[in-house]
Amino acid sequence: MHSGTHVEYPSGPCPERPAGACGERKALFLERARLCPGIPGVGGGEHDVSALDGKIVACAPAGELEPPPDAERVPCAGKRLFPSFLDVHTHLRDPGHEYKEDIGSGLEAAAHGGFGSVMAMANTDPVNDRAAVTAYMTEKAARLHPRGPRLYPVGALTVGLAGKELAPMGELAAAGCVAFSNDGKGVADTEIFRRGMEYAAQWGRIVIDHCEDPSPARGALMNEGAVSGRAGIPGVPTVAEALHVARDILLSEYLDLPVHLAHISCRQSVELLRFAAERGLKVSAETCPHYLLLDDSLLEGFSAAAKVNPPLRSREDVRAVREAVRDGLIGVFATDHAPHAGHEKDQPLDQAPCGFIGLETALPLTYALVRDGLLNEAAFTRMWHSAPAAVFGIPVNNFAPGDPADFFLFDPDEEWTVCRAALHSKSLNTPFLGRRLRGRVTAHWLGGCRIV
Amino acid sequence: MSDIRWRHKDLLDTAELSASEITHLLDMAERFDEINARPVKKVPTLRGKGIVLFFAEPSTRTRTSFDVAGKRLSADTYALATSGSSITKGESLRDTALTLQAMAPNIIVIRHSVSGAAAFLAERLSCSVVNAGDGRHAHPTQALLDAFTLRRHWKGDMRGKRLLIVGDIAHSRVARSNVFLWQKFGVSVRVFGPRTLLPPGIRDWPVEVHEDLDEALDGVDAVMALRLQLERQQAGLLPDLAEYARRFCIGMHHLEKAAPDAVVLHPGPINRGLEIASDLADSGRSRILDQVAAGVAVRMAVLFTLGMRDESVHEYLADHKDGIERKRQADGAGAVSEPGQATTAGA
Numbered sequence: 158m159h160s161g162t163h164v165e166y167p168s169g170p171c172p173e174r175p176a177g178a179c180g181e182r183k184a185l186f187l188e189r190a191r192l193c194p195g196i197p198g199v200g201g202g203e204h205d206v207s208a209l210d211g212k213i214v215a216c217a218p219a220g221e222l223e224p225p226p227d228a229e230r231v232p233c234a235g236k237r238l239f240p241s242f243l244d245v246h247t248h249l250r251d252p253g254h255e256y257k258e259d260i261g262s263g264l265e266a267a268a269h270g271g272f273g274s275v276m277a278m279a280n281t282d283p284v285n286d287r288a289a290v291t292a293y294m295t296e297k298a299a300r301l302h303p304r305g306p307r308l309y310p311v312g313a314l315t316v317g318l319a320g321k322e323l324a325p326m327g328e329l330a331a332a333g334c335v336a337f338s339n340d341g342k343g344v345a346d347t348e349i350f351r352r353g354m355e356y357a358a359q360w361g362r363i364v365i366d367h368c369e370d371p372s373p374a375r376g377a378l379m380n381e382g383a384v385s386g387r388a389g390i391p392g393v394p395t396v397a398e399a400l401h402v403a404r405d406i407l408l409s410e411y412l413d414l415p416v417h418l419a420h421i422s423c424r425q426s427v428e429l430l431r432f433a434a435e436r437g438l439k440v441s442a443e444t445c446p447h448y449l450l451l452d453d454s455l456l457e458g459f460s461a462a463a464k465v466n467p468p469l470r471s472r473e474d475v476r477a478v479r480e481a482v483r484d485g486l487i488g489v490f491a492t493d494h495a496p497h498a499g500h501e502k503d504q505p506l507d508q509a510p511c512g513f514i515g516l517e518t519a520l521p522l523t524y525a526l527v528r529d530g531l532l533n534e535a536a537f538t539r540m541w542h543s544a545p546a547a548v549f550g551i552p553v554n555n556f557a558p559g560d561p562a563d564f565f566l567f568d569p570d571e572e573w574t575v576c577r578a579a580l581h582s583k584s585l586n587t588p589f590l591g592r593r594l595r596g597r598v599t600a601h602w603l604g605g606c607r608i609v
Numbered sequence: 610m611s612d613i614r615w616r617h618k619d620l621l622d623t624a625e626l627s628a629s630e631i632t633h634l635l636d637m638a639e640r641f642d643e644i645n646a647r648p649v650k651k652v653p654t655l656r657g658k659g660i661v662l663f664f665a666e667p668s669t670r671t672r673t674s675f676d677v678a679g680k681r682l683s684a685d686t687y688a689l690a691t692s693g694s695s696i697t698k699g700e701s702l703r704d705t706a707l708t709l710q711a712m713a714p715n716i717i718v719i720r721h722s723v724s725g726a727a728a729f730l731a732e733r734l735s736c737s738v739v740n741a742g743d744g745r746h747a748h749p750t751q752a753l754l755d756a757f758t759l760r761r762h763w764k765g766d767m768r769g770k771r772l773l774i775v776g777d778i779a780h781s782r783v784a785r786s787n788v789f790l791w792q793k794f795g796v797s798v799r800v801f802g803p804r805t806l807l808p809p810g811i812r813d814w815p816v817e818v819h820e821d822l823d824e825a826l827d828g829v830d831a832v833m834a835l836r837l838q839l840e841r842q843q844a845g846l847l848p849d850l851a852e853y854a855r856r857f858c859i860g861m862h863h864l865e866k867a868a869p870d871a872v873v874l875h876p877g878p879i880n881r882g883l884e885i886a887s888d889l890a891d892s893g894r895s896r897i898l899d900q901v902a903a904g905v906a907v908r909m910a911v912l913f914t915l916g917m918r919d920e921s922v923h924e925y926l927a928d929h930k931d932g933i934e935r936k937r938q939a940d941g942a943g944a945v946s947e948p949g950q951a952t953t954a955g956a
Contacts, residue, residue, distance in 0.1 A: 383810030389724045389745030389785055392809065459725025459746075505702055505723045 184209045184228035185562065185605050189219045190238035192556070195535030197543060199556050203235060208562035211304070211604035216556035231600075233566060240554040241273025241305075241563035241603060242541035244516065245365075245443060246340070246419055246491035249275070249308070252293060253282025258496035258583045260297045260308065263516070266494070266582040267306040268608045270516040271541075271598040273563035274551055275306055275494075279313040280341040286313035286324040288332035295333050305563065305603035309335045309551060314353045314364060320344045323353055330360035335549050337362055340419060341466075343369035343401055350404075354414050363549065365417045368401035368426070369393075369467065378506045380453040380468040388457060390506060395474065398467055399425035406433045406440055415439035417548055420493050422448045422467040424477035430486040441548045443489035446522035447513060448478050451588060461502055461509030463588050465495070482540070483531045489548065490540040492519045496584035514582045518589050521596035524569055528595075562605035571597040615918050619731040619738040620911055622747035623790035631790065634910045635757050641913075642906035644681065655684035655916045659714040662688040663705075664741070665721045670877055670901070671741050671750075675718050678908035684916065687714070706730045715916050719743070724782075737915040745780050750911055751876055752786035754903040756794075758896050759831055761903075762872055768795040771868075773825050774816075775859055776835030776884055777806040783876045784835060788816055801825040802835075802857065805846040822857075826866040833874040834859050834884040850883060860886035864894055872896045 187206040194201035203219040207228065215222055224230055249263035258266075260277075267275050277294060279285035285294065291310045298308035312334030313324045318341060326337055337357045344350040344366070354364045374393040379385050381392025402418055406429055409416045421427065421444045433440040447465065452472045455463035463469060470478075481487040495512025502509050523541070526532045532540075546553040554563040573579055575589045601609035617625065626634075644650055660679045664672050672688065679686040689709070700708075702721075706729075709717055716737045719727050724744030731738040742748040763770055772791060778784045778800050791798050792815040800811070801819045811818055819825035826832070841847050864871055873889055875897050881887040890897060 381809050383813055386779075386808035386810035387785070387814070389747070389780075389782060389808070391745075394809075459728050500701070500703075503701075503703055505721075505726050505729050507723045508701070 183605070184225045185231065185602070186222075186224040186228035187231045187233055187238065187564075188224070189235060190233035190566070191235050192216070193237060193239045193534050193538045195538035195543070196240060196555050201535075204238070204556075206238070206556065206564070208602075208605045211562050211606070213554065213556055213558055213560045213562050215558060236566045236599070237569065239271065239538060239565055239567055240542055240556060241565060241601065242271050242520070243274045243276075243545045243551055243553055244272045244492050244494070244519070244541075245276045245417075245489060245545045245549060246445075247275045247277050247494040247516065248280065248496065248512070249277045249294075250496055251281065251297070252290065256583070257498050257501075260294060261301040262581060262583045263494070263496075264298060264302045264306045264308065266514070266516040266580065268302075268601050268603065269581050269598060270492075270518070271520045271565050271567065271601065272516060273305050273307065273561070273601075273603050274309060274553065275516075276309045276311050276335060276549065276551075278311050278338060278340045280318055284313050284317050285310055285334070286316050286318070286329070288325075288328045291329055291332035291334055304606040304608065305561075309333070309549075311336045311338050311340070311365065313337065314339045314344065314357070315349060318342060320346055320349060323349070323356055326357055326362065327360055330362055335362065335551065336365050336417070338365035338367065338419070340365060340367045343367055343371050343374070343397075345371045347404060347408075351408050351412065354408060354412055354416060358414050361550075363415050363417055365419050366401060366405050367419050368398045368405065368421075370397045370400040373397040377468070378464065379456045380470045382453060382471050384453045384456055384471075388459065390456065390459070393468060395423035395425050395470060398423055399429060402426040402429045406430075406438060409433070409438050409440050410436065413439075415441070415548075417489075418442040420445050420448065420467055420491065421481070421487055422478060423470050423474040427477045427481040427486060430481060434486055441489060441544075442487045443491040443545070444478055444482065444487045445491055445493045446515060446519050447588065449475065449482065449526065450522060451475070455588060456506075459506055461504060461506050462586065462590070464506060464509055464511050465493075465513055466511035479526070479531060482526065485536075488540060488544045490519070490523055491545070492516050494582075495586075496582055497586045498584060499586070502586045513587050514580070514584050515587070516582065517580050518575060518587060518594060520567065520598065521594040522589070524567075524596045528569075561603075563603050565601035565609070566599045567596065568599050569596045571595070571599065573597055615914050618915075618918070619727070619740070620749050620915065621727050621731060621738070621740045623749045623752045623786045624747075626749075626790075628793040631753065631756065631793065634753060634907065634914065635760060637910035637913065638753070638757050638903070638906040641681075641909040642903070645902070645906060651681050651683060653683045654913055655679070655682040655715075658684045658716070658916045659712070660684045660686045660716045660718060660912060660916075661709050661712070661714040662686055663709060663717055663719045664689070665719070665726075666742070668720050668742070671720060671904075674901070674904040675739075675741060675908050675912070678905050678912055681905070682909055682913055682916070684715075684912065702726065702729060703733060706734055710734050710736060716912060737918065739911060739915065742782055744782065745785070746782050747786045748782040748876075749786050750904070750908055751783050752790045753911070754900055754907040755783075755787055755833065755874060755876075756790055757903040757907050758874065758900050759872075761899075762896065763830065770796045770830045771799065771828060772796055772831045772833060773799045773801060773819075773829040773867075774833045774835065775801050775822075775825075776857060777837050777841060778802050778811065778835070779806045779808040780838065780841070781835050787833065788814055799825050799829065803847060803853070806841065822863065823866055826863055829867045829871055831872050831874060832859055832864070832867065833876075834879075836876060836878065837880060837884055839880075854883050858883060858886060859889060861889045861892065861894075864889070874900055877901070
């Protein structure tokens with residue numbers, strides 16, 4: 158974590174759930190869990206994990222540890238154990254749009270999806286461009302989910318996200334914002350963006366850019382291409398994204414400052430990321446499950462359920478983004494969890510808002526890449542865990558003594574149907590609704606407390 | 610005339626119709642056109658049926674044409690204009706549609722500024738929906754009346770004919786519905802217009818894209834000029850209208866390069882001197898007023914076909930739980946339950 162104050166999450170028994178769900182015992186002992194590879198300093202294979210008072214005590218190959226006599230023993234019988242993941246890109250809609258989601262329901266969904274920490278974007282109402290909003294968010298999260306998932310607010314880069322004047326980033330960082338972004342709309346003014354990168358760096362923070370040049374995107378409802386041309390739907394070309402990817406890469410080099418590029422969706426952006434990687438620039442990039450699995454042919458039926466920003470791209474773009482994940486050019490996964498109410502999505506394309514929920518479907522969807530042979534399990538874990546944690550300086554569990562006892566069991570073969578009853582988010586806006594997915598979080602401990 | 614079992618609940622685009630279904634509609638329109646020539650232009654076929662004309666975008670010609678068509682079939686037509694409707698009071702399209710449906714019309718005719726609006730209604734309503742123009746997407750009755758007009762002019766012999774469409778293809782629902790109609794009849798379609806007004810991916814359409822007007826015109830059997838929305842200039846898609854008129858307006862002299870009996874069409878309303886020269890529009894080569902007359906006959910055929918559809922709504926809904934899938938039915942192939950009947954039905 159960077160300098161600055163942030164809400165402390167308690168260790169020890171949950172204040173709100175002192176007995177029952179949380180368990181009274183402070184000691185926890187996981188037996189014979191198959192630890193995922195990809196955690197720095199820990200090998201894969203079957204491990205025992207010992208935790209006390211919400212912290213890791215030890216993690217060692219199975220049989221090497223002596224279980225503490227008073228520990229709650231959890232036989233895992235070879236089930237896959239992962240450290241809780243970090244989602245660097247969510248919209249929890251709180252304050253202001255609690256009918257879509259609130260901090261309570263959003264973090265509940267995160268826990269069920271395997272996330273122990275989430276970063277929440279600033280496009281709330283009011284916008285998170287002042288410390289009072291930041292404090293409201295972190296305090297509400299700590300009150301409703303004292304063990305986690307932990308909420309890390311992303312502050313607005315510009316006041317009101319209007320792209321005109323810089324937000325008070327010093328104040329926001331002190332209140333707990335871990336990064337700054339104008340997510341939701343691109344910053345047209347390159348001078349403002351450049352100064353934002355510089356000023357954020359003063360507080361040890363990094364800027365996340367929603368790469369979209371607004372002028373080619375004017376009026377667009379989907380990706381520009383063969384599908385939009387045939388259907389007569391106004392489209393935005395991939396160039397709108399790639400132009401700002403290029404701009405940010407050049408600024409990163411010129412200013413010698415890091416920048417993080419949100420939701421990369423197209424081939425042109427990937428090629429620019431290759432340029433940045435070849436020069437060793439401090440550019441990190443994320444993509445989301447839908448850009449790896451869905452293309453714009455989903456819009457042929459004019460379905461607003463498939464409307465998202467950046468839009469679903471062509472099949473060729475999907476291929477390029479998958480290759481970028483395979484090659485490590487895109488090193489971070491994120492959900493871009495963006496809840497909207499049913500009545501908002503059930504409108505013609507021009508009226509319906511952009512976005513999909515993603516917290517509870519992200520793991521099975523991205524684990525499919527492991528199954529496809531595109532990623533190994535270590536890379537899969539890294540992209541949801543150590544890579545984003547390193548970009549933003551978020552503390553995560555690496556199963557080292559003293560780390561937060563945040564981990565979950567994941568069954569890659571359990572099948573389930575995406576439906577109302579299976580989800581904890583208030584909203585249901587996912588193009589995967591009704592689909593059978595493979596892979597599910599079967600148990601999740603946060604701060605040593607079983608949440609799922 | 611009604612011995613075809615029409616399988617489509619709605620008319621959303623020409624692309625979803627087979628050639629035989631289009632022929633069926635055009636043949637039927639010919640017969641209604643005869644009625645339109647009589648002193649008493651009214652038949653009792655749709656008596657007691659209700660047709661809502663839901664025009665959420667300004668339209669005089671198309672709405673009037675549907676209104677006349679419905680009334681000549683003795684249907685009750687109810688117009689709902691945008692101003693004064695609850696749309697201006699913030700009601701969603703879904704709620705407006707459900708409200709209309711609660712009044713139990715047989716057919717809703719919709720004109721809307723958003724591509725996909727007609728499909729949106731069709732997926733949610735059990736009554737028939739006729740697309741009278743949705744955004745840039747489709748305008749099937751316009752394409753059908755264009756087909757009616759040219760089929761007559763070509764005396765039914767359409768195969769191998771050449772049609773040139775000139776102007777703003779990108780924003781034109783008329784162009785899209787025409788292109789994917791003519792494809793089914795072996796008519797080769799050429800397009801010519803400013804590059805800024807060509808849709809992405811048009812190279813994969815069944816059209817020849819021309820960059821030179823003289824070449825585009827060479828030997829064509831018909832020219833269709835499209836309406837230019839004047840706001841395209843403000844959007845930065847065009848320099849000025851005078852430039853457009855000089856480069857893209859079809860004049861009398863252009864037809865010299867076309868086939869000797871080539872004719873000119875325009876969906877209207879026309880901007881004289883911008884898309885089509887005034888003298889050409891008024892000349893014997895123009896079929897613009899024939900198109901208007903054809904519009905009534907074609908819309909009578911469409912309303913009649915959907916209004917008399919004998920399958921029950923429930924049966925349809927059971928068949929089409931996944932509304933999205935329906936739109937990809939390849940060119941409506943196999944949509945007629947007994948294909949053999951389709952060609953004889955309307956004759």
